[in-house]
Structures are given as structure tokens and as C-alpha cells.
Amino acid sequence: MFDFLEGYDVLGAFWMTVKLTALSAVGSLVWGTLLAAMRVSPVPLMRGFGTVYVNIVRNIPLTVIIIFTSLGLADIFGVTMGASDDFKLQGFRLAVLGLVAYTAAFVCEAIRSGINTVPLGQAEAARAIGLGFTQTLRLIVLPQAFRAVIGPLANVLIALTKNTTVAAAIGVAEAATLMKSMIENEAQTLAIGAVFAFGFVVLTLPTGLILGWLGKRLAVKR
Amino acid sequence: MSSVLYDTPGPRARRRNVVLSLVFIALLALLIWWLWQKMDDKGQLKWDLWEPFTTGQAWTTYLLPGLGNTLKAAALAMVIALPLGALFGIARLSDHRWIRVPAGAVVEFFRAIPVLLLMLFANEFYVRSTDIGSDERPLYAVVTGLVLYNASVLAEVVRAGILALPKGQTEAAYAIGLRKGQTMTSILLPQAVTVMLPAIVSQLVVIVKDTALGGVLLQYSELLSARSTLAANYANVIPSFIVVAIIFIVVNFTLTSFASWLEGRLRRSKRGTGTVLTGEDVEELNAAEVGGTLSTGTGGGI
Numbered sequence: 001m002f003d004f005l006e007g008y009d010v011l012g013a014f015w016m017t018v019k020l021t022a023l024s025a026v027g028s029l030v031w032g033t034l035l036a037a038m039r040v041s042p043v044p045l046m047r048g049f050g051t052v053y054v055n056i057v058r059n060i061p062l063t064v065i066i067i068f069t070s071l072g073l074a075d076i077f078g079v080t081m082g083a084s085d086d087f088k089l090q091g092f093r094l095a096v097l098g099l100v101a102y103t104a105a106f107v108c109e110a111i112r113s114g115i116n117t118v119p120l121g122q123a124e125a126a127r128a129i130g131l132g133f134t135q136t137l138r139l140i141v142l143p144q145a146f147r148a149v150i151g152p153l154a155n156v157l158i159a160l161t162k163n164t165t166v167a168a169a170i171g172v173a174e175a176a177t178l179m180k181s182m183i184e185n186e187a188q189t190l191a192i193g194a195v196f197a198f199g200f201v202v203l204t205l206p207t208g209l210i211l212g213w214l215g216k217r218l219a220v221k222r
Numbered sequence: 223m224s225s226v227l228y229d230t231p232g233p234r235a236r237r238r239n240v241v242l243s244l245v246f247i248a249l250l251a252l253l254i255w256w257l258w259q260k261m262d263d264k265g266q267l268k269w270d271l272w273e274p275f276t277t278g279q280a281w282t283t284y285l286l287p288g289l290g291n292t293l294k295a296a297a298l299a300m301v302i303a304l305p306l307g308a309l310f311g312i313a314r315l316s317d318h319r320w321i322r323v324p325a326g327a328v329v330e331f332f333r334a335i336p337v338l339l340l341m342l343f344a345n346e347f348y349v350r351s352t353d354i355g356s357d358e359r360p361l362y363a364v365v366t367g368l369v370l371y372n373a374s375v376l377a378e379v380v381r382a383g384i385l386a387l388p389k390g391q392t393e394a395a396y397a398i399g400l401r402k403g404q405t406m407t408s409i410l411l412p413q414a415v416t417v418m419l420p421a422i423v424s425q426l427v428v429i430v431k432d433t434a435l436g437g438v439l440l441q442y443s444e445l446l447s448a449r450s451t452l453a454a455n456y457a458n459v460i461p462s463f464i465v466v467a468i469i470f471i472v473v474n475f476t477l478t479s480f481a482s483w484l485e486g487r488l489r490r491s492k493r494g495t496g497t498v499l500t501g502e503d504v505e506e507l508n509a510a511e512v513g514g515t516l517s518t519g520t521g522g523g524i
Binding site for chain 2: 042045
């Protein structure tokens with residue numbers, strides 16, 4: 001029944017999707033947190049930069065960003081991500097870079113909304129005992145904010161998983177790329193579609209359930 | 223400027239902020255200088271490459287038709303997805319389990335799948351099962367993919383919009399003797415539509431962004447693929463990317479601003495219940511569920 005799968009590395013393609021997701025998730029979490037810290041920082045210039053970055057990146061289609069990493073960053077600016085001789089690896093790393101740049105804007109907004117859920121008294125108490133901005137953020141506010149945004153961040157992660165398919169636009173051999181060539185060459189369109197749909201349900205469903213449960217468990221009880 | 227996170231800066235803090243600002247400016251300047259240098263090396267700064275955008279031809283031949291196609295696909299997708307979404311959203315609120323459960327399954331299924339896969343699949347389906355011409359097919363495929371995904375997101379928006387209405391509305395409707403169907407069509411839906419408007423406009427941003435997928439992978443001639451024909455003609459890679467990005471930003475920023483204007487207006491309005499549903503609310507309502515309204519996934523609320 002599944003003989004149409006022969007000759008295709010479906011698991012390998014989904015493994016590529018998982019790798020793209022995992023690396024981009026870590027990268028965008030770090031960059032997104034930094035952006036969020038900038039957006040609430042006492043330095044007006046950093047606040048401005050954070051706001052401008054988020055508003056620009058959120059309004060550009062991810063496809064434009066991904067294509068730009070290949071045609072613009074790699075071809076014009078010579079950013080080959082240390083893989084100028086390995087075209088496949090270069091495409092993969094550029095895709096991760098694009099996904100990080102894009103997803104970080106959403107991570108930043110999620111964390112910023114999380115910062116807003118921390119009661120005023122927490123930050124006031126922190127300042128009252130003499131903590132500075134970085135200390136207040138690092139020791140008091142962010143630990144509480146992160147626990148509050150596990151749910152929203154899970155949504156960002158799920159969206160990121162689905163967004164990795166855009167890497168197909170620069171030829172990264174992930175799930176969407178493989179599905180495109182499979183449905184063009186094989187007769188069982190519906191079965192192939194079902195296999196790939198199932199793959200994404202398997203990737204996204206547990207993420208939502210586990211992180212949703214974790215978010216409820218870890219939420220600061222108030 | 224002060225906030226709860228830090229005290230109003232004193233003399234030392236102000237000095238430190240100035241130093242930090244200077245360091246930050248230096249870093250930014252370094253980045254810009256590097257970009258400028260590289261662009262100069264590759265000749266991307268030559269006026270020849272920018273000049274087409276000051277004349278009408280680049281706009282009338284490439285950019286405006288591209289933008290037109292982007293907006294056409296987005297508008298078609300929204301117009302078709304909205305009633306479908308309303309149908310499924312209401313079905314999910316049904317009292318009958320045999321309606322509620324299948325509707326929920328369909329909605330969750332299509333929200334879990336990347337919109338690109340839906341487009342690719344729709345395209346192949348049209349190739350094999352219909353005789354839609356190859357000129358029209360990309361539009362059909364793009365709109366189908368967008369409709370399937372966004373109808374399921376809008377179903378959640380509709381459901382959340384109806385649930386956000388005060389319970390008294392339903393109770394009052396029952397009290398004056400309306401039946402369930404009447405309550406839905408003449409009491410709940412009209413109010414829910416107003417409540418949902420900002421969320422629907424935010425979703426439009428997601429749709430506009432997702433049309434770009436069809437341009438690259440299905441050869442639908444929207445704005446992003448118009449860019450590549452334009453760049454092939456004038457050899458202006460970077461300038462064309464910048465212009466296209468600006469167009470997207472202007473369109474989406476207008477939509478976002480319109481959504482928040484609507485939201486503020488609805489919150490302040492004396493008529494109605496003052497409940498508003500923004501993109502972010504939808505996001506929160508679904509925190510633990512599959513999906514998320516982020517465009518190709520990412521976008522929606524956030």
C-alpha cells in the first residue's frame with residue numbers, strides 16, 4: 001500500500017525539518033529575548049531599534065526574507081555562513097538565519113507581553129532593594145515572564161515548524177521540497193499528501209500539548 | 223522617561239546611557255558601513271539600478287501588476303474563507319456532538335499543516351483532476367491553499383468572538399422566546415462580527431504575506447515573482463528587494479494600523495458590549511491547542 005514511498009527518503013526530509021526547527025528555535029529564542037530586553041531598556045536608542053526591527057520584520061513575508069538570504073546575503077554580500085563550497089549546507093544555514101531573523105520578532109513580542117503580566121510590585125520591590133535594570137530583568141522579571149509565556153512561545157514554535165517549509169524556496173531538502181517532487185512524479189497524490197500532513201501533525205500536536213501542559217504547570221500562581 | 227523596570231535616571235545613569243548609546247551607534251554604523259561597502263563592490267549602488275523606480279515603466283510593467291495579483295489572491299482568499307470559517311466556527315459550538323467533533327477535527331487538522339503543503343497539493347490536484355488552464359492554475363492553487371488554512375483559523379476567531387460575548391445576550395434571547403438558530407443569526411453573529419473585526423483584519427496581513435509563497439513555488443505572478451522578472455531585466459537585485467520589501471511593509475502596516483484603530487474605536491464605543499477580539503486574544507485562546515495564527519503560520523495576533 002505504501003510502495004510509492006520506495007526510493008524517497010521521507011524520514012530524512014522530516015529530519016531536515018526537525019533540524020531546521022530546532023536550530024532556528026534556539027537562535028530565535030536568544031535573539032528574541034535580546035530584542036525584548038532592548039525594547040524595555042532605559043536606553044532610548046535601543047528601544048527605538050527594537051521597535052523598528054520588530055515592525056519591519058513582522059510585516060515582510062518570510063518568503064521574501066528567505067529568498068533574500070540566498071540572492072542577497074549570499075550572492076551580493078558574500079555571507080556564505082562558512083560553507084562557500086558546500087551549496088547544500090550553505091542553503092541550510094542561510095535558511096536557519098532567515099528563520100531566526102523572522103521568528104525572533106514574534107518571540108520578542110511574546111516575551112514583551114509576558115513582561116507585562118508580571119505585577120508592578122515585583123519590579124518596584126526589586127528597585128526598592130537597589131537592583132539595577134539588568135539585575136531586575138535577569139533575576140526578577142524575566143524568570144516570571146518566561147513562565148507566563150510558555151503557551152504563546154509554544155504557538156511560535158508550532159508556527160516555526162510549519163514555516164520551515166518556506167526553506168523549500170531556496171532548495172533546502174526538507175519535507176515540502178520532497179512532497180513537491182513526489183506528487184509530481186507519483187500517481188498516488190492523495191496518499192502522499194496524507195503522509196506529509198500526518199508528519200506535520202505528528203510534529204506539531206505533541207509540541208502544543210506538552211508545552212501547553214508545561215505552561216499551565218509552571219505558571220506563577222497569583 | 224522612566225518605567226517600572228528602572229528608576230528615573232540620575233547623573234550617573236544618564237552618563238551610562240549616553241555611553242551605551244554611543245557604543246550602539248558605533249556598532250550600527252559599522253554594520254551599515256560594511257553593507258554599504260559590499261553593495262558598492264558589487265555595483266548595487268549605481269544610480270542606473272535605482273533609476274527604474276523613479277520612472278513609470280518599472281511600476282506599470284512589473285510592480286503594480288504584481289501587487290495587484292497579491293491583493294487579488296488575498297482578497298479572494300479572505301472572501302471565500304470568511305463564510306467557510308463562520309460555518310465551521312458555529313459548527314464547533316453546536317450542541318450536537320456529531321457536528322461539533324468532526325468540525326473540530328477538520329479545523330485542527332488544517333491548522334496543523336503548513337499552508338505551503340496545502341498550496342502544492344491543491345496545485346497538483348488541479349493539474350490532474352480539472353481542466354483549469356495553466357495560466358489560471360497558480361491563482362486557483364494559491365487561493366485554495368490560503369482558504370483551507372485561513373478558514374480554519376477564522377473558524378477559531380468566530381468561535382472565540384461568539385464566546386467573548388456576555389452570557390446575558392444568549393439568556394435574554396432565550397427569555398424572549400428565540401430559538402437556538404434565531405439566537406445565533408439575529409443576536410450573537412451580528413455582535414460577534416463587530417467584536418471580531420480587528421482580528422479579521424490582522425488575519426488579512428497573514429494572508430497577504432502568504433501569497434508570496436505561491437509566487438516562488440507555484441509561479442503565481444505576484445509581487446515577489448514580479449521582483450525577480452524586474453531584477454532579471456535591470457540587474458538590480460538589492461534595490462528591487464528593498465523596494466518590494468517596502469511595498470509589503472506599507473501594505474501590511476496600513477492593515478495593522480487599521481486593525482488597532484478599529485480595536486480602539488470598538489473599545490470606546492457606547493453602543494454594543496465593548497468586547498473586542500484582537501489577533502492576540504485568538505492566540506491566547508488557543509495557547510494549548512495545535513496551530514497558532516502565526517503566518518505561514520506566523521502573523522495573526524503576533
